[in-house]
Amino acid sequence: MSSLSLENVGKKFGSTPALAGVRLEVEPSVTGLLGPNGAGKTTLLRMAATVLAPDSGRIRILGRDPAHPHERVEIRRRLGYVPQEPGFYRNFTAFDFVDYVAVLKDIAERRRRHDEVRKVLDYVGLRDHAHQRIKALSGGMRQRLALAQALLGDPELLILDEATAGLDPEQRLRFREMISVLPQRPTVLISTHQTDDVSALCQRVVVLIAGTIRFDGTPAELAATASDRVWVDADRDERAAVSWRTSAGQFRHIGERPADAQSVTPTVDDAYLLLSGADISARSS
Amino acid sequence: MTTHLPAATIEKYAADALPYADASSVEAHVLACPACRRLVAGQVDQARLRAIWGELTDRVDEDRVRVPERWLRRLGTPAPVAKILVCTPSLRGSWLLGVVITLALAVLASRTTGGGDLPFLAVAPVLPVVGIAVSFGRAMDAAWEVGEATVTGGFPLLLIRAGAVLAACVSVTAVAAVVLPADGRGALAWLLPSLLLVVVTLVISTTRAAMPYVAATISAIWLCVVAIAAASPRTDALFGSGAQAITAALTLAAAGVLLSRRHAIESGTLR
Numbered sequence: 001m002s003s004l005s006l007e008n009v010g011k012k013f014g015s016t017p018a019l020a021g022v023r024l025e026v027e028p029s030v031t032g033l034l035g036p037n038g039a040g041k042t043t044l045l046r047m048a049a050t051v052l053a054p055d056s057g058r059i060r061i062l063g064r065d066p067a068h069p070h071e072r073v074e075i076r077r078r079l080g081y082v083p084q085e086p087g088f089y090r091n092f093t094a095f096d097f098v099d100y101v102a103v104l105k106d107i108a109e110r111r112r113r114h115d116e117v118r119k120v121l122d123y124v125g126l127r128d129h130a131h132q133r134i135k136a137l138s139g140g141m142r143q144r145l146a147l148a149q150a151l152l153g154d155p156e157l158l159i160l161d162e163a164t165a166g167l168d169p170e171q172r173l174r175f176r177e178m179i180s181v182l183p184q185r186p187t188v189l190i191s192t193h194q195t196d197d198v199s200a201l202c203q204r205v206v207v208l209i210a211g212t213i214r215f216d217g218t219p220a221e222l223a224a225t226a227s228d229r230v231w232v233d234a235d236r237d238e239r240a241a242v243s244w245r246t247s248a249g250q251f252r253h254i255g256e257r258p259a260d261a262q263s264v265t266p267t268v269d270d271a272y273l274l275l276s277g278a279d280i281s282a283r284s285s
Numbered sequence: 286m287t288t289h290l291p292a293a294t295i296e297k298y299a300a301d302a303l304p305y306a307d308a309s310s311v312e313a314h315v316l317a318c319p320a321c322r323r324l325v326a327g328q329v330d331q332a333r334l335r336a337i338w339g340e341l342t343d344r345v346d347e348d349r350v351r352v353p354e355r356w357l358r359r360l361g362t363p364a365p366v367a368k369i370l371v372c373t374p375s376l377r378g379s380w381l382l383g384v385v386i387t388l389a390l391a392v393l394a395s396r397t398t399g400g401g402d403l404p405f406l407a408v409a410p411v412l413p414v415v416g417i418a419v420s421f422g423r424a425m426d427a428a429w430e431v432g433e434a435t436v437t438g439g440f441p442l443l444l445i446r447a448g449a450v451l452a453a454c455v456s457v458t459a460v461a462a463v464v465l466p467a468d469g470r471g472a473l474a475w476l477l478p479s480l481l482l483v484v485v486t487l488v489i490s491t492t493r494a495a496m497p498y499v500a501a502t503i504s505a506i507w508l509c510v511v512a513i514a515a516a517s518p519r520t521d522a523l524f525g526s527g528a529q530a531i532t533a534a535l536t537l538a539a540a541g542v543l544l545s546r547r548h549a550i551e552s553g554t555l556r
């Protein structure tokens with residue numbers, strides 16, 4: 001059974017479509033939603049988290065219909081959600097905040113709730129900061145706090161919106177580790193605009209650009225879409241759609257490869273740039 | 286804490302042979318002293334240790350419950366509800382202070398302008414409407430989106446918060462009403478209009494309208510109605526006993542509509 005299924009989903013804010021004709025089946029695994037700012041990632045994840053309804057199309061989450069009140073509650077029981085801007089009560093301690101969310105998640109019995117709160121704070125490495133006020137926590141710690149509340153009650157579906165944004169490289173590594181070794185192996189849907197998250201963490205990647213899905217497959221398959229379209233040269237090549245100087249001092253080019261250029265193995269980065277870069281040039285022309 | 290636990294005490298504690306008071310002081314020491322904790326852990330069987338440890342950390346967490354939450358619980362509020370209430374933006378001190386000042390001004394106006402209790406009756410019902418509008422949804426609740434995606438999100442959360450705001454406003458207003466100039470309408474003439482405005486606001490919010498706009502519109506309409514009534518020779522048209530009966534009936538009807546539409550209320554939700 002797919003954990004999340006979108007059928008022809010559309011959503012408009014005013015006259016601008018944020019999503020158009022989105023079809024997507026998310027299986028139990030770690031799936032990355034990759035796309036530039038404004039692509040519609042947050043809109044899609046909000047729908048998956050039952051906080052936003054589509055204008056058109058059908059959504060099923062964990063086999064249930066979020067438009068139906070009782071089924072929506074059932075979904076919410078099995079859901080963990082880190083919004084793009086989680087928002088905290090700054091004067092609360094980390095423990096209090098997670099405890100509050102645990103109350104909202106209907107873990108009524110105090111002993112069990114506190115055990116659960118301690119468990120998730122431990123998991124994200126905030127045990128020693130549990131009784132510190134949130135306003136005194138660093139950005140990285142707050143991000144882990146946001147993850148902690150989402151892990152309450154061992155969700156079957158974990159939705160993370162830009163959960164790695166603003167983290168330094170070491171924090172990113174720790175974050176990826178936390179996501180990838182979750183004991184209950186929930187379905188994880190994580191949005192990002194950074195390709196390295198996708199290559200490092202995701203079994204599957206969905207590229208969303210301007211509200212439509214432009215690619216759906218494994219990271220290796222995404223990279224392969226750029227095969228034969230990446231070449232390296234000592235000088236800048238005007239024929240490339242995108243080019244930049246690499247740390248090795250050469251120019252890496254992406255686009256329609258000229259016959260005289262030697263192609264190199266593409267990366268996820270190349271493929272993503274090709275997809276989104278092509279979009280930029282299409283829009284500006 | 287230089288004196289550690291004597292070996293004999295630890296042994297007795299491990300065998301569960303200490304009187305309650307002594308066992309408690311062992312636990313207090315162990316909580317603060319890693320060295321003795323290790324000694325105790327080596328002797329007490331694991332299941333019992335886990336149970337003791339759970340109870341201890343629980344007691345520590347309990348001590349850290351913040352003051353307003355503790356008061357609410359002492360007043361008989363169930364602990365989870367108390368927790369939600371202290372996270373309600375409009376129940377913060379600054380909001381309540383605003384309510385008190387507004388009411389004080391309204392009472393002052395009622396006593397000095399010769400308009401009788403009309404300024405007070407006009408203002409009091411608006412306060413809970415505004416309070417509820419700012420207690421729920423994106424504008425005021427920092428963690429609204431996290432809350433919205435939980436089982437309590439939507440109607441249950443709205444109901445708890447709206448109930449708390451209403452209770453707070455009604456208590457403060459009831460106190461303020463005592464010092465109103467008496468002119469026969471009774472000090473409770475504001476109560477039913479308050480309830481009606483609150484319930485109507487909630488009902489309209491079950492459509493796609495955003496609660497702050499609904500609250501502002503309803504409040505404005507109410508103030509206009511009061512102004513028109515004030516200009517007419519008989520303000521009793523609005524606050525007399527006949528009007529009160531009609532208000533009560535309308536409130537009940539609106540409450541029925543609200544209940545039947547409760548699943549549609551997702552005012553914190555984006556549309």
Ligand SMILES: Nc1ncnc2c1ncn2[C@@H]1O[C@H](COP(=O)(O)OP(=O)(O)O)[C@@H](O)[C@H]1O
Pocket residue numbers: 013016017018035036037038039040041042043044555
């Ligand atoms: N609540 C909203 N009101 C109006 N426009 C919105 C809202 N949410 C998103 N949008 C618009 O929808 C588009 C997609 O936004 P979003 O889903 O946030 O993209 P992403 O998360 O990929 O950056 C953008 O053009 C954005 O401006």
Ligand SMILES: [Mg+2]
Pocket residue numbers: 041042043084161162
């Ligand atoms: Mg976003």
Ligand SMILES: [Zn+2]
Pocket residue numbers: 288289290314318320321322
């Ligand atoms: Zn000791």
